Amino acid sequence: MSPPRRDEPVYDKLSHSIQSMRAKNQYPLVGIDFGIPLLQICVAVLAQARVYAMLRWISMALFCLKCVTAYPADPIDISIGYLQREVPPPAVLSNLDPLPEDEGLAGARLGLADNATTGRFLGHNYTLEEQIVAQDGDILAAARTMLAQSKLLLLDMPKDDLLAIADLPEAKDAVLFNVSDADNGLRRDACRANLLHTLPSRAMLADSLAQFAVWKKWPRWALVAGAREGDQAFAAALEQSATKFRLRLVERKDWTFDADMRRNAAREVPLFTQDLPDHDMLIIADEADDYARYIAYQTWQPRPVAGSSGLTPVAWSRVVEQHGAAQLQSRFAKLAERSMRSIDYAAWAAVRSVGEAVTRTATGEVTTLRDYMLGEQFELAGFKGRKLTFRTWNGQLRQPIPLVTQRAVVALAPLEGFLHQFNELDTLGVDRPESSCAAFGSQ
Amino acid sequence: MLKSALASLLLTGATLSHAFAGEIWVSNEKDDTISVIDEATLEVVRTIEVGERPRGITFANDHSVLFLCASDSDSVQVIDPETGKVLHDLPSGEDPEQFILHPDGKRLYIANEDDAITTVVDVESRSVIAQIDVGIEPEGMAVSQDGKYVITTSETTNMAHWIDTASEQIVANTLVDQRPRHAEFTPDGKELWVSAEIGGTITVFDVESKAEIAKIPFEIQGVHRDRVQPVGFEMTTDGKFVFVALGPSNHVAVVDMKTKKVIDNVLVGRRVWHMAFNADESLLFTTNGLSGDVTVIDAATQKPIKTIKVGRFPWGAAYRPTN
Numbered sequence: 001m002s003p004p005r006r007d008e009p010v011y012d013k014l015s016h017s018i019q020s021m022r023a024k025n026q027y028p029l030v031g032i033d034f035g036i037p038l039l040q041i042c043v044a045v046l047a048q049a050r051v052y053a054m055l056r057w058i059s060m061a062l063f064c065l066k067c068v069t070a071y072p073a074d075p076i077d078i079s080i081g082y083l084q085r086e087v088p089p090p091a092v093l094s095n096l097d098p099l100p101e102d103e104g105l106a107g108a109r110l111g112l113a114d115n116a117t118t119g120r121f122l123g124h125n126y127t128l129e130e131q132i133v134a135q136d137g138d139i140l141a142a143a144r145t146m147l148a149q150s151k152l153l154l155l156d157m158p159k160d161d162l163l164a165i166a167d168l169p170e171a172k173d174a175v176l177f178n179v180s181d182a183d184n185g186l187r188r189d190a191c192r193a194n195l196l197h198t199l200p201s202r203a204m205l206a207d208s209l210a211q212f213a214v215w216k217k218w219p220r221w222a223l224v225a226g227a228r229e230g231d232q233a234f235a236a237a238l239e240q241s242a243t244k245f246r247l248r249l250v251e252r253k254d255w256t257f258d259a260d261m262r263r264n265a266a267r268e269v270p271l272f273t274q275d276l277p278d279h280d281m282l283i284i285a286d287e288a289d290d291y292a293r294y295i296a297y298q299t300w301q302p303r304p305v306a307g308s309s310g311l312t313p314v315a316w317s318r319v320v321e322q323h324g325a326a327q328l329q330s331r332f333a334k335l336a337e338r339s340m341r342s343i344d345y346a347a348w349a350a351v352r353s354v355g356e357a358v359t360r361t362a363t364g365e366v367t368t369l370r371d372y373m374l375g376e377q378f379e380l381a382g383f384k385g386r387k388l389t390f391r392t393w394n395g396q397l398r399q400p401i402p403l404v405t406q407r408a409v410v411a412l413a414p415l416e417g418f419l420h421q422f423n424e425l426d427t428l429g430v431d432r433p434e435s436s437c438a439a440f441g442s443q
Numbered sequence: 444m445l446k447s448a449l450a451s452l453l454l455t456g457a458t459l460s461h462a463f464a465g466e467i468w469v470s471n472e473k474d475d476t477i478s479v480i481d482e483a484t485l486e487v488v489r490t491i492e493v494g495e496r497p498r499g500i501t502f503a504n505d506h507s508v509l510f511l512c513a514s515d516s517d518s519v520q521v522i523d524p525e526t527g528k529v530l531h532d533l534p535s536g537e538d539p540e541q542f543i544l545h546p547d548g549k550r551l552y553i554a555n556e557d558d559a560i561t562t563v564v565d566v567e568s569r570s571v572i573a574q575i576d577v578g579i580e581p582e583g584m585a586v587s588q589d590g591k592y593v594i595t596t597s598e599t600t601n602m603a604h605w606i607d608t609a610s611e612q613i614v615a616n617t618l619v620d621q622r623p624r625h626a627e628f629t630p631d632g633k634e635l636w637v638s639a640e641i642g643g644t645i646t647v648f649d650v651e652s653k654a655e656i657a658k659i660p661f662e663i664q665g666v667h668r669d670r671v672q673p674v675g676f677e678m679t680t681d682g683k684f685v686f687v688a689l690g691p692s693n694h695v696a697v698v699d700m701k702t703k704k705v706i707d708n709v710l711v712g713r714r715v716w717h718m719a720f721n722a723d724e725s726l727l728f729t730t731n732g733l734s735g736d737v738t739v740i741d742a743a744t745q746k747p748i749k750t751i752k753v754g755r756f757p758w759g760a761a762y763r764p765t766n
Contacts, residue, residue, distance in 0.1 A: 114579055114599055114600075117559060117578055117579045117599075117600055118578060118579070118599075118600040118601070118602070120576075121578065121600070121602060121604075121613075121616040122616070324580070324598060324622070327556060327557065327580050327598075327599075330557055331557070331579075359601070359618065360618070379620070379621050379641065379642060380621070381598070381599065381601075381621040381622040381640075381641040381642075385691070386641065386669040386670060387621060387641045387642070387643075387669055423667070423669070424667055424669075
C-alpha cells in the first residue's frame, strides 16, 4: 500500500494529531520511538470522522497502521549492495586521463554518507556492501549472495550481466539500479521491471545534442563513428536523434585509422574531413575517448566538434557548478580526492533515491520503496535545477543533461523552447507513447 | 493609498529623503562586493569591496555594524556601515552561507554549508559558543521572536532542525520537501514557514506542536511547475502578507499569511533569490541573481516600480535606516 499524498489536508490533520502526541511524550519528532498504541491513534482519527468522509477515514485508519509500524521503536537498517564487474578499459591513444579505479563506487559512497546524515536524525542506518567480480568471475553467484543480504543493489556492469542478474529468481522482488550502461535497449524491449536506470541512456544524450543544434540553428550534422560497439551504438542514437529533431545528417563516416593520431592528426584529419558535404557541426562517436580528442582544429572546414569530444552531453562533469552543484562537487572531491564523473553521479543518485524513499516512507520494505520511487510523490534534488523522478514506463531517472566542454557548461538540456505536455524532461530519450517496454505494465 | 502616491512620486524622480532615509545593502556573490542602494533615489550610491563570495547579510539589531558571510573566505566579516571598512572577522566555521542574529544581539547562528554544522558565535567576545551537527548543506536560518528556537534548514537532508537556544541542542527535526532554502517565523510567533526550492512548496509548521499544518504550492502560468522554485521570502510585520521569491520563474508570489493562498504574482528579474523591506515596508527590494539587478516592488500595489543594476549575482539584501 502506498501512503496517501502528502499535500492532502487529511494527511496534515492526521500527522498533526500524531505529532502532537509525540510532542506530549516529548520525543524528538521524527524517527525515534513511536510507541503510541495503534488504538489510540485510530480512536483519535475516528473521533474526527464524519459520515460523509467515512470512506476516506477508513483508508486513513489503515494508513495509521503504517504510521505506527513505519516508525518502529527499533531503528531501520538499510543495506545497499554495489556489485561491479571488472572490465579492463579499452586501450586508448592518450595517457592523459586514466579512468579512476573507484568510478561509480565513490559516488555510491557519497550517496551513503548523504543518506546517513539524514538517517541519523530518523534512526535509519544505512550500509553499503561493495563487491567487485573479476573479468572472468562468476557474477551470478556473487549477485545471489548479495541478494540474500539485500534486495537493493547497484549494478555496475555490461548489459548481458545486468539482464542475467535481473532475471534471477532471487532478484524477482529486488530493486536493481543500472548505474553504468547507457544502452537504449535496456530502456526499451530489454527493460526489466526490477531494473531502474540512473545513468542517462544514449538516446537522452543524443537528444540533448540535437536540441542544442536546433536551438543554435546548426541543423547540418556530419557524423564520424569509431568501430567499437559503443561507438556504433552512440552513432545510431545520434542518427535517431537527428531524425527526431529534424536535423540533416549530411554524411556518416567510419573512423578506421590505426595510426597514432598524436603524431598524424594534422595530416590525416584534414584529408579525412575534406570530402564531407558542407555541415554545421562535426559529431564524433568515440565512447572510449580514443581518437575524438585529436579531431578539433584539424578539420578541413572550421567547424565545431561535438559528441564524444568538444561539446559533450553528460550526466555529470566537474564543470557543473550551478544549482548548488558546487556543494556536491566539493563533498565528492573531499571523499574521493578526484572530480565526479557521470557514473559516480548515477551511483550517487541511485543511493540517494533509496534514501529519499526510506526517509519518506519510513520503511525498509523493498516493494514499498519501489512503489514510492515510481510514484508521484517521489522527487530527488539532484543539483541540476529541477527535481528528478523516474519514468514509470521504463524505470529511467529523468534528468537534465549538461552539455559541457572541458572548461564550462555550454547549455543544459532540455533547452528552452522544447515543450512537452507533461514534463519537458521527457523530450529527452524514450517518451511514454514510443516506449516499447512492456515489463512496467500500464503504469 | 498614501503608499502608492509615494511610489508614483518616486517614479517621477522626486526625492523624499526626509520620508525615506535608509539604504538597502545587497551582497554580490560573484563580484565580492556590496552594492548600497539609497532608498530615496533608488540608485546605487556606494559599492564596497568585501571578502570572497559574499552571501548572507544582516545588520546588528542597532544597525551599528553589518555582518556578512564571506563564504569562500571562510569568515563572517564585521563591517562599519559608515565607512564600509571591515572592522574584524568572526570565527565562523568553514563556508558560512547564511546566518541569523539572535534577539539578544549577541549570538550569531551560522549555517556552515560544507560542513553540515551550525556554528554559534558570540559577536562580542568573538568566540565560538557551540557547534551543532545538522543535516547536509545547512542554509536557511530563522529565529523565533521570543528567541527560544533557532531553525536551520538542510538542503540535502530536507529538514528543518529546531535548535533550543537555551541548551544549543536540536530538539526536533521536521521533514520538508526537497531542498529547503529559507525559513521564517510568523510575526505572532505561532507558525514556522519553510520554503523548498526543488519541492516547489512552502511547508507551514505549528510552533507549539511542531506539526505540519499546511503546504503551499506555487504556480506561474506558462512556466512548468518544476521551474517554479520558492527560495527566499519576507513577511510583513502586520501579519498580512508573505512575499516569496520563486527563483528561475522570475516572479515573486504574494501570499495571504492567514489563508495561505497565493493572491498575486509579480514579475521581477531573473532567478530572484532573497529580498528586504524598507523601514515602513512600503518598498520591497528583491535580488535577481542571473540578471544582476534588484527589482523594487511597491508593497501596497504589489507592482514592480524600478529595476536597479547592481553587481554580479546579487544574493542577499538587508535594510539600514540612516536617520
